[in-house]
Amino acid sequence: MPERTELRLTPQRGAVLEVLKAADDHPTAAEVYERVRVAAPGIGSATVYRALALLVATGHALELSLGDGTAARYDANTSRHDHAVCERCGRAADIDHPVPDGMVAEIARRSGFTITGYDLQFRGLCPDCQTTGAGQDPGRWA
Amino acid sequence: MPERTELRLTPQRGAVLEVLKAADDHPTAAEVYERVRVAAPGIGSATVYRALALLVATGHALELSLGDGTAARYDANTSRHDHAVCERCGRAADIDHPVPDGMVAEIARRSGFTITGYDLQFRGLCPDCQTTGAGQDPGRWA
DNA sequence: GTGATACTGAGACTCGTTCTCAACGAGCCT
DNA sequence: AGGCTCGTTGAGAACGAGTCTCAGTATCAC
Numbered sequence: 001m002p003e004r005t006e007l008r009l010t011p012q013r014g015a016v017l018e019v020l021k022a023a024d025d026h027p028t029a030a031e032v033y034e035r036v037r038v039a040a041p042g043i044g045s046a047t048v049y050r051a052l053a054l055l056v057a058t059g060h061a062l063e064l065s066l067g068d069g070t071a072a073r074y075d076a077n078t079s080r081h082d083h084a085v086c087e088r089c090g091r092a093a094d095i096d097h098p099v100p101d102g103m104v105a106e107i108a109r110r111s112g113f114t115i116t117g118y119d120l121q122f123r124g125l126c127p128d129c130q131t132t133g134a135g136q137d138p139g140r141w142a
Numbered sequence: 143m144p145e146r147t148e149l150r151l152t153p154q155r156g157a158v159l160e161v162l163k164a165a166d167d168h169p170t171a172a173e174v175y176e177r178v179r180v181a182a183p184g185i186g187s188a189t190v191y192r193a194l195a196l197l198v199a200t201g202h203a204l205e206l207s208l209g210d211g212t213a214a215r216y217d218a219n220t221s222r223h224d225h226a227v228c229e230r231c232g233r234a235a236d237i238d239h240p241v242p243d244g245m246v247a248e249i250a251r252r253s254g255f256t257i258t259g260y261d262l263q264f265r266g267l268c269p270d271c272q273t274t275g276a277g278q279d280p281g282r283w284a
Numbered sequence: 285g286t287g288a289t290a291c292t293g294a295g296a297c298t299c300g301t302t303c304t305c306a307a308c309g310a311g312c313c314t
Numbered sequence: 315a316g317g318c319t320c321g322t323t324g325a326g327a328a329c330g331a332g333t334c335t336c337a338g339t340a341t342c343a344c
């Protein structure tokens with residue numbers, strides 16, 4: 001009873017996985033595409049998107065939506081972890097500090113939801129960006 | 143950079159704010175646009191996007207990125223709260239259960255980030271979808 | 285009224301992503 | 315070898331969400 005039809009580990013898919021494993025940042029699909037073209041010139045962006053979707057579906061990668069409307073980012077670290085995202089440069093740092101089980105259970109009880117997972121993302125300034133200060137006032141209603 | 147000038151509360155912006163206040167769900171910009179057109183026919187989508195961005199910037203609304211690649215959603219409940227998102231119907235329920243300050247401080251210390259906020263989103267099945275088991279309605283929800 | 289400027293709607297545009305489609309190729313039969 | 319099936323590919327069109335541009339309008343201070 002094959003769960004799905006057979007999948008091939010093609011050179012293109014292998015290259016995408018290699019790029020993701022080698023990345024210590026959290027590249028976007030476009031960045032993965034750029035890097036993969038070194039190892040697999042001629043690869044199409046559609047193939048990269050397909051490979052990334054496949055890696056996510058098979059549990060070999062995590063897809064991060066950093067929630068600021070920018071492109072999705074990918075992470076070869078598939079263990080449970082969260083992220084801190086810099087509001088200035090967009091860099092995402094890994095955070096390994098899970099939400100207490102008790103809190104999840106309490107929220108499930110109060111909301112009536114069956115909780116299957118969560119995404120926790122911190123916003124702020126990364127150490128690099130803290131040194132260069134700036135800010136902006138959105139104004140107020142007349 | 144030029145100094146910020148005064149903002150006007152125009153009928154269009156008022157209509158957008160009213161729609162948001164009246165919504166008990168978490169409408170997308172497109173849904174807000176649809177509803178606003180009842181009160182303000184002829185309003186353009188660009189105006190709705192601009193008004194929503196302004197409401198978010200001035201603290202009159204919250205923008206939610208549900209992290210699944212779908213459109214951003216808006217919430218007139220501006221007090222600190224999180225969301226539980228149903229994986230089947232897409233509905234988002236409000237969760238009022240803040241992350242402990244100590245945990246935020248610990249993560250700031252470990253990551254080196256200056257944490258200005260966070261987004262916590264639970265995934266799971268809402269009470270309705272738990273009972274109706276085999277739902278596959280990707281469509282709208284009231 | 286006049287001038288400055290904030291705001292508007294329409295639509296073109298960008299961006300990230302998915303879809304379509306014809307061609308390719310690995311594996312399996314004869 | 316030849317033929318077949320079907321997963322995979324690259325190119326580019328298409329899509330949805332959101333932003334930008336621009337000319338016209340509204341509102342304010344004087």
